Amino acid sequence: MRKKFADQDIEIIIGNLLRAGVIISSSIIIIGAIIYLWQSGHQHPDYRKFEGMNNTFYSLAYVMNGVSKFSGEHIIQLGVLILIATPVARIVFSIIGFIKEKDNLYIIITFLVLFIILGSIVFGIKA
Amino acid sequence: MTILFFTLIIFLGSILAGLLGSLTGLGGGVVIIPMLTLMLGVDIRYAIGTSIVAVIATSSGAASAYVKEGFTNIRLGMFLEIATTLGAVGGAIAAVYAPTNAIAIIFGCILIISAFLSLKKKPSYIQHTESSRLAKFFKLGSSFPEKNGTEVFYTVRHVTGGFLMMSFAGILSGLLGIGSGALKVLAMDNIMRVPFKVSTTTSNFMIGVTAAASAVIYFQRGYIDPGLCMPVTLGVLLGAFAGSKILTKSETKSLRYVFAIVICLLAAEMIYNGLTNRI
Numbered sequence: 050m051r052k053k054f055a056d057q058d059i060e061i062i063i064g065n066l067l068r069a070g071v072i073i074s075s076s077i078i079i080i081g082a083i084i085y086l087w088q089s090g091h092q093h094p095d096y097r098k099f100e101g102m103n104n105t106f107y108s109l110a111y112v113m114n115g116v117s118k119f120s121g122e123h124i125i126q127l128g129v130l131i132l133i134a135t136p137v138a139r140i141v142f143s144i145i146g147f148i149k150e151k152d153n154l155y156i157i158i159t160f161l162v163l164f165i166i167l168g169s170i171v172f173g174i175k176a
Numbered sequence: 177m178t179i180l181f182f183t184l185i186i187f188l189g190s191i192l193a194g195l196l197g198s199l200t201g202l203g204g205g206v207v208i209i210p211m212l213t214l215m216l217g218v219d220i221r222y223a224i225g226t227s228i229v230a231v232i233a234t235s236s237g238a239a240s241a242y243v244k245e246g247f248t249n250i251r252l253g254m255f256l257e258i259a260t261t262l263g264a265v266g267g268a269i270a271a272v273y274a275p276t277n278a279i280a281i282i283f284g285c286i287l288i289i290s291a292f293l294s295l296k297k298k299p300s301y302i303q304h305t306e307s308s309r310l311a312k313f314f315k316l317g318s319s320f321p322e323k324n325g326t327e328v329f330y331t332v333r334h335v336t337g338g339f340l341m342m343s344f345a346g347i348l349s350g351l352l353g354i355g356s357g358a359l360k361v362l363a364m365d366n367i368m369r370v371p372f373k374v375s376t377t378t379s380n381f382m383i384g385v386t387a388a389a390s391a392v393i394y395f396q397r398g399y400i401d402p403g404l405c406m407p408v409t410l411g412v413l414l415g416a417f418a419g420s421k422i423l424t425k426s427e428t429k430s431l432r433y434v435f436a437i438v439i440c441l442l443a444a445e446m447i448y449n450g451l452t453n454r455i
Contacts, residue, residue, distance in 0.1 A: 060243040060250065067384075068240035071233060075413060082183075082406045090180035094403065096218040101398040108396070125402035129229055132409065133391045135236050136384035143254060154314070159254055165261040166389045172265055173396035 059146035063139055070135030077128030085121025137166055179403065186216070187407035194234065194415020199422070200435045201376070202294050203383075204412040205231045205354040206287055210442040213280070213455060218404065220276045220455055224353030225399025228391045230412040231355040235384035237413055238420070242377040249318045252332065252370070253378045256342045260360070260386040263346020268390035271351045272397055280450035283352050287443035290358040291436040301369040302330050310335040320374060330371050338368035350390035353399075355383040 105111035106126050115123025140163050147155040189211050190204070197204035205227040212223040242248055271279065307317050317331040332338075341363035345356040357379050364375035394400055449455040 060246070060248065063250075064240045064243040066240075067236045067243075071237050071240070071413070075233075075410060078406055078409060081402065082410070085403070085406070086180055086183065090178060090183075092179050093177065094179045094182045096212075096216070096222050096401070096404065099219040099221045099398075101221075104398065106400065106402060107398045122402040125406045126400070129400060129402065129405050129409070130395070132229060132232055132236070133388050133395065136232060136388040140385060143250065152315075155251060155254060158258065158314075162254060162257045162261055162385065165258070165265060166385070166392065169261075169265045169268070169389050169392045170396070172269055173393035 059143065059149075062146070063142055066139060066142055067135060070131065070138065074128045074132035074135070077131065078125050081121050081124030081126075081128060083121070084119060085125060088121050137163070140166070182216070183403070183407045186212070186404065187411045189215075190230070190408045190411025191415040191418075194230075194412035194417075195419045195422075196415075196431075196435050197234065197412070198238070198416040198419030200294055200432050201357070202290060202435065202439070203231065203355045203357050204234050204416065206290060206439060207442070208408055208412070209283065209353065210287075210446060212404065212408075214442065214445055214449070220280060221271075221399050222401050222404055224271065224279075225391075225394045225401065226404040226408050227353040228387050228394055229400060229405045230408050231353070231387045232384050232391060233409045233413050234416045235355060235380055235387065237416060239377075239381045239384060241420070242380060245377070247320050247373045247377040248381050249316070249370070249374050249378050250381075251314070251318070252316050252364075252374075253382045255314050255316065256339065256363075257382055257385050259339045259342035260346035260349065260382055261389040263343040263348075264350035264386045264389040265393065267347040267350025267352075268393040269350075270347075271353075271390075272393070274351070277450040277453050277455050279352065280446050280455040282348075283354075284443040284445075284447035284450065286348055286352060286354070286356075287439055287446065290356075291439040291443070293358040293362060295432060295436050301365070302328060302371050305331060305333075307331040308333055308335060318374075320371070328371070330374070333369045334367050338363045341367055346386055346389075349383075349386050350393075353390070353394070355387060357383055 112123050112126045116127050144159045193204045193207040208227045209223045212218040213220050311332040319327040319329040322328050345359035349356045360379035361375050364370040
């Protein structure tokens with residue numbers, strides 16, 4: 050039964066982590082939204098043509114640069130990135146949990162999942 | 177149409193999508209993509225990128241409440257995430273190269289299958305038989321608390337079949353920007369014979385991680401646009417939160433049928449537009 054208790058501890062930590070990620074990211078998105086709509090709410094949207102990488106939303110460096118200039122769109126994008134990072138943070142916490150339980154098999158499995166996601170960063174650039 | 181008005185329309189539509197998604201268990205992503213492409217003429221690649229972000233938001237929001245109830249089987253989820261994340265990475269890379277009308281057609285077909293799956297009666301298996309050798313090795317059997325406080329123990333079967341089905345669910349998630357929760361539940365319910373409560377919560381738990389794997393690729397390819405993600409993410413979160421507060425399961429039966437029909441119509445239009453090269 051001791052294992053079960055340890056499991057439940059991790060579950061509570063993970064639950065709080067996920068909630069915090071959602072709250073923090075949506076707060077940042079709301080702040081960005083107000084600035085964005087204030088700055089360009091009267092302009093006309095155009096999403097018919099796919100711009101792909103012709104803008105500055107696809108790299109962390111560009112996003113942070115935009116945030117430092119108080120660009121509403123880049124602040125929203127920062128919030129979106131934190132949201133994407135939330136499940137990844139969850140995996141890191143799970144690894145800590147499995148280390149505490151000394152469950153070697155699941156330490157390996159969880160690391161494997163983490164590597165696949167981190168590997169997708171490399172694939173994303175090369176694709 | 178100004179950006180202010182455009183944002184407001186998407187925001188309201190997304191609240192509805194989140195609400196219906198949480199009441200019917202189909203998730204918000206299945207309505208977001210048709211809404212953006214068919215109604216507002218948004219390029220399907222932007223729609224996919226936006227949808228995957230909405231999927232992460234709703235999954236994380238719901239999972240934070242689920243994990244505390246003790247139904248989620250974290251080991252089972254983590255083990256199957258190997259399959260879903262590998263599939264998602266492959267699917268997202270395929271999405272970069274696949275023609276957009278082919279994606280629209282596949283999306284329409286998956287939409288129809290998901291709608292049917294959502295109407296099917298859900299059997300709840302509780303296996304007390306001996307676990308298979310693989311299930312024992314990976315410690316997949318577990319237990320959950322019953323209302324009266326007793327622990328119900330269950331075992332897991334057909335690990336290889338479940339794993340393969342999960343890889344497929346991952347590929348579709350990466351290719352189409354959806355959570356493919358219906359397929360995940362199918363793999364766990366019908367193949368692995370996991371109790372229904374466990375499969376639903378564990379599947380939801382896995383969706384966020386799977387979506388994050390493909391979202392990283394979408395982000396780097398410019399699929400994720402802040403002007404679209406902002407109203408969709410906030411709207412879907414609000415809708416899903418409201419949905420979790422309003423109704424109980426028994427009252428949603430007729431709603432499920434209405435929603436399934438709406439989804440089939442949207443799917444037909446996506447397939448038609450794909451076939452006629454309008455998307």
